[in-house]
Each structure stands twice: as C-alpha cells, then as structure tokens.
Amino acid sequence: MDNKAYAEGLAKLREVRDEIRPLERQLAKIQGELTKLATRRDQKIVELGEFEKAKADRIATSAGVSVIDVVALAPSLGPQGTARAPVEAASADSTIVDRTGPQAAAQAIKEPAGAPAPALRPAAQPTAADDEQQTDTSEDQELPAAAGAAATAAPSPTTALTSATPTVAPGGEQERTLPSIPEGAAGDRWIYAEPNLTSKRPNFKQATRQMAFLDTATGVLVWQAGAVTLDLGRASVAEILTAVYATVPADVERIYITAGDPWHQNAGRHQFLKDAVAEWLNGPLPEGWQVESSRGKDRQAGHLVHPRNPVGRWQRGKDQHTEIRSVGEWFDPAGADPATARAAFVELWKALRRHWDDVVLMGSPSQTGRDLWSRTIPAKAGAKWADGYPVMSQEIRGLLHATAGQGRTELITPPRVPERVPGWYEADRTFAYAKHTWTSGVGVPQRVTAAAFAAMSEKEQADALFSPSHWQVRVTIPRDWDHVGLLPAPAPGERAWHYPYEGGRTFVTWAGGAEVNLALRNPLQPWRIEILDGLVWEKGDPLKDWSNKLKDAWRSLRAVAEVHGDERQRQAARLASRAVRSILLYGIGTFAQRPRITTGSLELGAGGEVPEIPDGARLTGLTDTHVTWERNGGFARDPYAHPEWAAGVWSAARAALLSGPTGTKDPATGKPARAGALHLPAGSILAFRTDAIYSSVRPEWPYSGEPGDYLLKGAMAWEQTTPTTDEEFYVLQALGRQALEAEEQ
Structure with a gap:
C-alpha cells in the first residue's frame, strides 16, 4: 500500500x-x-x-x-394460600400463554445450619443395593442438599435473584446466585402438580411431510422422485425457492441443506453469525411468497435464527408451506452427498418402524424424540401412570431450569497442569445419555429440608440420596484434595458453571443425587456435604422403554454400517445411527422446557425508521434493511415439560464422566470395571467436553461398544503445548483425531 x-x-x-x-x-x-x-x-x-x-x-x-x-x-x-392450594384453571388458550398462577415474591434469607450427609460406601466397594444405582443414575445445545441458601424467588431467568451473602470466586469475580425454595409454608406451596396438565399418549398420528435434500454448493437436489442439478445463483432464499419449486411438487414441505451453508454467505460483514443468518432469512422473496405466519396444531410458524442450524419457514398462498433446514440438526453429513443423506433418513425410518408402527420423522430430532416418547406412555386401563405423568409446578420447573446444568465443559490450564504435557488423548463416551435413562423421578416430589433430613435415620438418608433427587448443598472440599472438581457451582455469567477444586474451599450449590453420591463415595476421598434443602421423587422408569427402543435401533444401524456390501448404504447407516443419538439427546433436552424465546424480524421503514417491535421484546440486531427482536415468553403450559427427567440424566452423565461402571467386568473383583477422570492421575486432566475427557496420559479402559463405554477418539503420544484457549483446544482435538486415524490404518 x-x-x-x-x-x-x-x-x-x-x-x-x-x-x-x-x-x-x-x-x-x-x-x-x-x-x-x-x-x-x-x-x-x-x-x-x-x-x-x-x-x-x-x-x-x-x-x-x-x-x-x-x-x-x-x-x-x-401466593397467599395454604400449601398445595389449587390454582385457577387454565384458560382455553393456555397452550400459548404462561400459567397464570401466582408466584412467590423474592426475599433474602439467612443461612441455616446444614444437615451432614451420611458416609456412604465408596463406589469401588459396592453393596448389593448399590449395583443397580451403578448401572445408571440419571447425557445434541449446560447434588446433595445444603442448608445455607442465597436469595429465594420464583426461579425464572427473567427475575433478578439476590443473596444475603454473595459468593466470590477465588479470582475475585462475584458468582451468580442460585435461587432457593422459600422457607416454611411459602416453599411448601411450590410442591404440587399443575392442575389439568399431564403427559398422555396421543390418539392421533403425525402428518407426513415430503422432504428434499439440497447441496447449495453444487446445486444437486434429491427427492423421492429423482435428482437434478439446479442453478442456484448465490443461493439466496428467493433463488432456492424459485429453483426448487420449479422442479419438485408443492407437497415437498422440507428442504434439508446438506452442504453449502448459504445462511453464512455474508458472515464476513457481521460481527456475529446470527446476524448473517437473520439477513439471509429475511432476504427478498419470490412473488407470491411470504414468511409463514400461522400453521396447524403440529406445525410452527416464523423463522428460528440459529447461528449454525437455522430454520426458515415460508408459505405461498394459503396451502403451500415449506421449511429450509440444516441436516446438521440430525447429524454431521461428513461430506455425504444429498442422495446419501436421503438414504440415511430412509434407513432411520426403517429402523424406528420396527418399534413404532406410527413413526413419522418430524422436522428436528428433538420434535421426533418427544413424539416417539409420547407413544410409549402407558395406555392400558389400570396401568400405573395410564392417566398421564403429572407436570410439576411452574416454580419447581423454574428452579430446575436455573439450578440444573447440562454437560460439563471445562478447559484446565496452567498452573493447574504443566505448560508442556507428554501427550494428548481424547476418550469419548459412546451414546452416553442412553446409559442414564433406566430410572427417573415421577409424581409430585417430597420436599426434604435440612431439619427433615437431620431427623431421618442413616438408612433413610441413604435411601433419599439414592432416589431420583435434586439437592441444595453446602460443600466443603478436603484440604489435601489434588484432583479435578466434582460438583458444579454457579460461575459469573448467565447460565455459566464451573467446578471448584481448591482444597478447603466451601461453597453452596444445587446438584442431582447422582453427583452428590459421587462426591460422597468417590474412589479418592469423600467430600463433606451438608444438606440444606432438596426434592425427592418416587422412582419410576418413564424413559426406559423409549430409550431401549432407540438403543436397539442404534445397534441395528451400527451393525448395518459394519457389514453392508455397498459403501453408500454403510455410510447412510452410520449417519442414521448418529441421527438416533440426536433423537435421544435432543429429546431429553425437550423435557427441560426452557422458557420460550421467540425471535422475529421487521423491515425498516422507507427512511430507515425502526418499526415498532412487539410488546415485551428487545432489539437484538440491526441491518441495512431489518431489525431483529427477541422475546422471553416464560414457561408455557406444556404437557411434556419434565425438567426433573432431563436434570437427572445430565447429573448422572456428569457423575459418570468422573467415575462410572463400564460394560466390562473387572477380572479381579467380578464387578463392572470403572472408568472416568478420577481413575487417571491427578494433574493429567486437560479438558472436559460433555461426554469426553482429554488427558495427557493414555486411558487404558475396556471398550465393548455399549452405551457409556469410553472410546479412544484422539491420540498423540508425544509432547504437546497445553492449550489455554478454546481455539488452541480445537486445533489439538482435530490433530489428535487425525493422528489416531493414521495410527489405526
């Protein structure tokens, strides 16, 4: 220059x-x-x-x-009524508005004394009663109880919760304050099921939607009747809709993008990917088309502005509807062409059809997962829960939303680990969440306060801790602890979690029963746990039949992927097995029922004036032509809202990441061999990513291909610089996988 x-x-x-x-x-x-x-x-x-x-x-x-x-x-x-007082019945349009029952007001509370949890037998020496618990205790897209709490309020992410004694992390930053259940009768009023709201088996079959599969980089389009190559220009919405519907019939209602990611074409002009996606979704439309405004009962309207897997919905006239979606919602296509992607969906449907006669593949794996689960709800008269699984109160659902995180994501950096490490190894749990669906809490939970827990016998306390449960606890880490943290605690930032590990540190948090058990029975040294409050459910198996059917479909597809003579069919079966994993993974996520976040966009006025946005919405983006907005719709009266199930699975998966049984017997004890981060040397753990452990030493754990087993996915047996940022981590992750692939060839 x-x-x-x-x-x-x-x-x-x-x-x-x-x-x-x-x-x-x-x-x-x-x-x-x-x-x-x-x-x-x-x-x-x-x-x-x-x-x-x-x-x-x-x-x-x-x-x-x-x-x-x-x-x-x-x-x-x-609320001013008595405990478990019935709330006003929902209005006729309750499916699209929040429950109108009153909520408890926020209040600061003092920290009472906690009830110490009993000493439990270490997991390495299981009792007969413990064997079942080890088999499973609770796994795309985010603990024993304690006596001292922070502030209490109706646990909604839109409500500011304050604490009498905020916790400060060792780095000096003030941590988030988790909500508590109010003391006394005010808290007891949270313990009820929503009236006239249960999960029941549907009495209808979902409508089938015809699909097409499009690679926007090459223009190849595949649908039931054939395949063509289209001229898509720059692959704008208008060009895709025009070219596709000049070729396929109007009853094709879903267009899955297999490659090309057209919504990222202007990513370089925007600071955030979501803004580029919003610009693409809101681009000009062909004559006669408009953004979809409303649809039938089992359909949705409007765009979903997601940075990588967006959903665009449009209509032409009153009768023609279409969606453009990413096949990445279901699986990573890994270079598969549209014909192979379509074959994967065919194989997926065939594998599920063996268990569900009325299976219909819906737009996303989460929708499909929830629909398939609903068709496993008991329907026989007189069967337990044949009248439906009750939905917890909005207060309990909000509490679980605020206090039950998802997968563990942590990067451990120097000085906790050396700046140079002798190697890099990635061990990933196979189909992990499927391992933790054998039991879940059902019915209305029992509240167990610190005083109630202290009044129990030691056996009753152990029974409560082994039941499906969610606890508020005060945790004290042993002074000579030198391994990774065991229990999640709120970190600075919205919905952020970290895992305290400093010896002698005390903190208050919420955790599922599986993690509380792990902290008390870990193979190294028990942590001190004081119960402050908790919710304990009756044991049930609402997810077991659903999960078993999905696991069977997954195994059958993996078998096809191993033995089929045609390479395309082998690849299709592999992709279909990944889709089954997504159905279970994201199906569990739908039970969490987070507050409904509605997004939308409006066109700027002729002079660039910003139009009026809906009530309660906030601006999230501004382009040359549109503004985008977002509105928190709160918790809907969703008959399939069961965050207690999702929280239980997530808690058990996090616990198993530290120590859990494998599908192989230990020849020395005859018990299941155990694996996890606590079975590797202190100082060797470099990162956690949901189901995966990254370490500097090679884990020698048996692998039988069963859900929950650790599969070695990356290995570099030479000295590496320890990653200190996510960018460096992902570079090593990719290199480790490439190195292991080369080693195995």
Whole structure:
C-alpha cells in the first residue's frame, strides 16, 4: 500500500463512519425511549398491584411481561394460600400463554445450619443395593442438599435473584446466585402438580411431510422422485425457492441443506453469525411468497435464527408451506452427498418402524424424540401412570431450569497442569445419555429440608440420596484434595458453571443425587456435604422403554454400517445411527422446557425508521434493511415439560464422566470395571467436553461398544503445548483425531 492508497482508504473509512453515526444516534434514541416506556410500565404495574382485586395474570397480559415479573414488582400479588392450594384453571388458550398462577415474591434469607450427609460406601466397594444405582443414575445445545441458601424467588431467568451473602470466586469475580425454595409454608406451596396438565399418549398420528435434500454448493437436489442439478445463483432464499419449486411438487414441505451453508454467505460483514443468518432469512422473496405466519396444531410458524442450524419457514398462498433446514440438526453429513443423506433418513425410518408402527420423522430430532416418547406412555386401563405423568409446578420447573446444568465443559490450564504435557488423548463416551435413562423421578416430589433430613435415620438418608433427587448443598472440599472438581457451582455469567477444586474451599450449590453420591463415595476421598434443602421423587422408569427402543435401533444401524456390501448404504447407516443419538439427546433436552424465546424480524421503514417491535421484546440486531427482536415468553403450559427427567440424566452423565461402571467386568473383583477422570492421575486432566475427557496420559479402559463405554477418539503420544484457549483446544482435538486415524490404518 502506498500513500495514495492509504489516503483513499481513510476517506472511505470516514464515509462508513458517517453512515454509522446516524444509525447509532437513532438506536440510542430508540433505546432511551424504550427505557422510559419500560419505567412507566413498571410504575403502572406497581400502582395497579395495590388494587385489592388485582390479579397478576391480567396485569401481566396487559403489560406484555411474565407473571413472575409482575410479582417481582408487586409482591402482594404472590401466593397467599395454604400449601398445595389449587390454582385457577387454565384458560382455553393456555397452550400459548404462561400459567397464570401466582408466584412467590423474592426475599433474602439467612443461612441455616446444614444437615451432614451420611458416609456412604465408596463406589469401588459396592453393596448389593448399590449395583443397580451403578448401572445408571440419571447425557445434541449446560447434588446433595445444603442448608445455607442465597436469595429465594420464583426461579425464572427473567427475575433478578439476590443473596444475603454473595459468593466470590477465588479470582475475585462475584458468582451468580442460585435461587432457593422459600422457607416454611411459602416453599411448601411450590410442591404440587399443575392442575389439568399431564403427559398422555396421543390418539392421533403425525402428518407426513415430503422432504428434499439440497447441496447449495453444487446445486444437486434429491427427492423421492429423482435428482437434478439446479442453478442456484448465490443461493439466496428467493433463488432456492424459485429453483426448487420449479422442479419438485408443492407437497415437498422440507428442504434439508446438506452442504453449502448459504445462511453464512455474508458472515464476513457481521460481527456475529446470527446476524448473517437473520439477513439471509429475511432476504427478498419470490412473488407470491411470504414468511409463514400461522400453521396447524403440529406445525410452527416464523423463522428460528440459529447461528449454525437455522430454520426458515415460508408459505405461498394459503396451502403451500415449506421449511429450509440444516441436516446438521440430525447429524454431521461428513461430506455425504444429498442422495446419501436421503438414504440415511430412509434407513432411520426403517429402523424406528420396527418399534413404532406410527413413526413419522418430524422436522428436528428433538420434535421426533418427544413424539416417539409420547407413544410409549402407558395406555392400558389400570396401568400405573395410564392417566398421564403429572407436570410439576411452574416454580419447581423454574428452579430446575436455573439450578440444573447440562454437560460439563471445562478447559484446565496452567498452573493447574504443566505448560508442556507428554501427550494428548481424547476418550469419548459412546451414546452416553442412553446409559442414564433406566430410572427417573415421577409424581409430585417430597420436599426434604435440612431439619427433615437431620431427623431421618442413616438408612433413610441413604435411601433419599439414592432416589431420583435434586439437592441444595453446602460443600466443603478436603484440604489435601489434588484432583479435578466434582460438583458444579454457579460461575459469573448467565447460565455459566464451573467446578471448584481448591482444597478447603466451601461453597453452596444445587446438584442431582447422582453427583452428590459421587462426591460422597468417590474412589479418592469423600467430600463433606451438608444438606440444606432438596426434592425427592418416587422412582419410576418413564424413559426406559423409549430409550431401549432407540438403543436397539442404534445397534441395528451400527451393525448395518459394519457389514453392508455397498459403501453408500454403510455410510447412510452410520449417519442414521448418529441421527438416533440426536433423537435421544435432543429429546431429553425437550423435557427441560426452557422458557420460550421467540425471535422475529421487521423491515425498516422507507427512511430507515425502526418499526415498532412487539410488546415485551428487545432489539437484538440491526441491518441495512431489518431489525431483529427477541422475546422471553416464560414457561408455557406444556404437557411434556419434565425438567426433573432431563436434570437427572445430565447429573448422572456428569457423575459418570468422573467415575462410572463400564460394560466390562473387572477380572479381579467380578464387578463392572470403572472408568472416568478420577481413575487417571491427578494433574493429567486437560479438558472436559460433555461426554469426553482429554488427558495427557493414555486411558487404558475396556471398550465393548455399549452405551457409556469410553472410546479412544484422539491420540498423540508425544509432547504437546497445553492449550489455554478454546481455539488452541480445537486445533489439538482435530490433530489428535487425525493422528489416531493414521495410527489405526
């Protein structure tokens, strides 16, 4: 670059600056007006809340906020009735609005004394009663009880929860405060099932949607009737819809993108991928097409702006509907062409058809998983739970949402580990979540306070800790502890978790029964656990039949992938087996029923004016042509909301990542051989990623191909620089997998 080019560049930069400034002023003005209006709204809510006949649900509807937000501003609208008092029946449109029952007001509480958990037999020396627990205790896309709590409030992510004594991490940052169940009768009122809301077996069959598979990089389109190569231009929405529907019939309602990722074509112009995706989804449409506004009972409307697997929904006229989705929701196509991707879906349907006569592959694995599960609910008259599985109160669901994380993600860096390590090894648990679905909590839970736990016999305490449960606990790490952390604790940042490991440290957290048991019975040294509060469910197996059928389909597809004579069919079967894994993994995730987040976009006015966004929404992006918005819809009255099941599976999977049985017997003891991070040397663990452990020493664990077994997926038996960032970690992950593949050839 010479002086002239530099000067021209500066001039162009000033032009961009001058274009940005008026938009920044406009956005600041909008944000200022929005803040003023929000303040006026909150003041009005407070005024209306003083009216003796005021109802939180009616105010929430009029204000465009959640019931929890209203109660936070007007605590007098919180629950005042007796324990387990019935709440007002849902209105006719309850499927699209939050439950209108009142919520407990936020309150700071003091830290009471905890009830020490009993000493349990170490996992390395199991009792007969313990064998079943080891087989399973609770695994795409995120602990014994304790007596001292932080603040209590209706546990919604939209409600600010405060603590009388905030916890400060060793690094000096203040950790998030987890919610608690209110003391006394106020907390007892949380312990009920939602009235007239149960998970029942459906009495209808899902409608079948025709699919097409498109590689936008090559233009190859495959559907039931054949295959063609299209000219897609730049693969905009308009070009795809025009080219595809000039070729296939209108009853093809799903277009799966197998390669090309057209929604990322302008990623270089945006700071975040979601903005590039939103721009692509909101691009110009062919004449007669529009963004889908409403659909039938089993359909959804509007776009899903996801950075890697978005969903676009459009319609032409009243009768033609279509979705453009990523096949990456189901599996990584790993270079498979559209014909092979379609063959994978055919193999998937055939494998599931052996167990479900009415199977229909829906748009996503999560939708498919939940639908298949619903068809395993007992239906025979007189069978237990034939009337349906009850849905927990909104308060309990909110508590679990706020206090039950998902997979463990942790990068362990120097000085906890050396700056140079002798090797790099990745051990990944095969189909891990399927290992932890044999038992789950059912019915309305029993609340076990610190006082109630202390009053139990030691056997009753052990029984409670071995039951499906979720505990608030005060944890004290042994002073001479030198291995990884065992229990999750809230870290700074929304929904963030870390795993304290410092000897002598005490902290308060929530954890599932599987992790509490692990902390008490780990093979190295028991941790001190004090029970503060907890929820204990009756043992049941609502996921067992569903999971067993999916595991059978997974095994049959893996067998086909090993022995089929045609390479395309082998690859299709491999992809289909990965799709089965996604059905179970994301199906479990749907039980968690997070608050509904609705996204949308609106076109800017002719002069660049920002249009009015829906009530309760916030701006999330601004492009040259559109604004995008997001709104938290709170917890819906979903008949399939069972976060207690998802939390139990996740807790057990995290515990098994540290120590758990394999599918192979230990010849010395005759018991299942155990594997996990605690069975590797202290200081050798470099990272955790949901189902995988990364270490500096090679794990020699038996592998039989069963769910939960550790498969070596990466290996470099030479000195490496320890990764300190996610970018460095993923480079080593890729190199380790390539090295192991070369070693095995």
